[in-house]
Amino acid sequence: MRITRSFGVIAIAIFLSTGSARLFPMRGTALAVADAATVTPNVTVEPQYDTAHVYVAPEDFDRFVASLVATFGGTTSKQGVFTVTPTPSSTMSQLVLTPVGTLSVFGFKTPVPYPFGAERTGYLVTDLDAAVQAARTTGADVLVTSFNDPIGRDAIIQWPGGVNTQLYWHTTAPSYKALQTIPENRVYVSADRATAFVASYVAFSHGRVVSDDRHARGIEIGKPGETYRRIRIESGFEKLVVFVTDGHLPYPYGREITGYEVPNLTDTLTKAKAAGVEILVAPYTADQRTSAVVQFPGGYIAEIHSVAEKPK
Structure with a gap:
């Protein structure tokens, strides 16, 4: 079963990197991957x-x-x-x-x-x-x-x-209001596993890679003056950001689970501080957004950002 699964991931990875719709036979099974999005049913909700x-x-x-x-x-x-x-x-x-x-x-x-x-x-x-x-x-x-x-x-x-x-x-389907902005699941993986992770997640979620920046600014992970690889994925679940790093990360990077987009970062941080939230990383601007990293009472660490104003 492990061999079959590994060949499946390889086939999907080839599809994602080439955009080809060819069939990729997998050793030990009759299954072939024609299109990563049609291998499995779409089980996403909103x-x-x-x-x-x-x-x-x-x-x-x-x-x-x-x-x-x-x-x-x-x-x-x-x-x-x-x-x-x-x-x-x-x-x-x-x-x-x-x-x-x-x-x-x-x-x-x-x-x-x-x-x-x-x-x-x-x-x-x-x-x-x-x-x-x-x-x-x-x-x-x-x-x-x-x-x-x-x-x-x-x-x-x-x-x-x-x-x-x-x-x-x-058992009983829930009913929640639609979100004003979609949060980001922030995932840190090694270069050795990035391809397999992206292939597996995209195929499961029926999502798509919206950007793959191999020279993203290191300030986004606490390493100004350096670059790293950042992959953004969107699907019916939520947004997901893959940080491909060597693991040499200063605190608190890698500890934050989610990134939240708010209309105005300054206003949100003012409310947060009044509620006992600690600012771990002061606001900075990169990738067309202004971001900060905070820690809520109880220890939950999150990134909060708003779209940066374009220069006039």
Whole structure:
């Protein structure tokens, strides 16, 4: 199965790099990849149903949620205590619905079962079983097979490069407001695994690479005067940014899970500081945006940006 999956990723990578629609036979199976977007069903929903997963200590839970709403605006679901893992555990849980992205907040009252806590995002899918099979087909590992939770079913997958994502399906379909801006899932991978990660993710999400800058400005990852490779992907899930680096990253880069686009960065940072949010990286301008990196009460680190004004 591992050999089959590896050949599949190679075939998809060739397709992505050449744009060719030729068939690429894979050793040991009759399957051939004609077009990466037609290998698997499209299981995406809309971006407001994709959540950043944030784990905080129970004593920080309320302060963290309040700081999010104070910074970005929005509403919350009713807070509760649930078992959201396939093994015994107990966690406070609440959904935060902001105009710039949705967050699932967990405050475990028991030790967190492995590998929960390492997944950076949760994606709502139209069919969990189809999504899990699609993940396998496109080169991801299934770390936690499907299990029931209080409102549906879940699984955890790992993309090439070690990036974990939780997949969700709800028994009763949720209904959230559309987002004002689409958040970015910020993923750091090595040069050795970048091609495999992009191929796997694009095929699974039915997304597209919108830019691949091999000489992006290093200031974006705390290394001014240097360059690195940055890949931007868009799909029905959310925006995703791949930072291809050598791992020589100054703090806090690599710790931020999500990038949030706001109308005015200065105004948002003013609200954030008033809510107890710490500015870890002061605002700078690069790639037609002004960005900062912040840490919310409870430890959640995020990038916040707004579109930079063009010189008149």
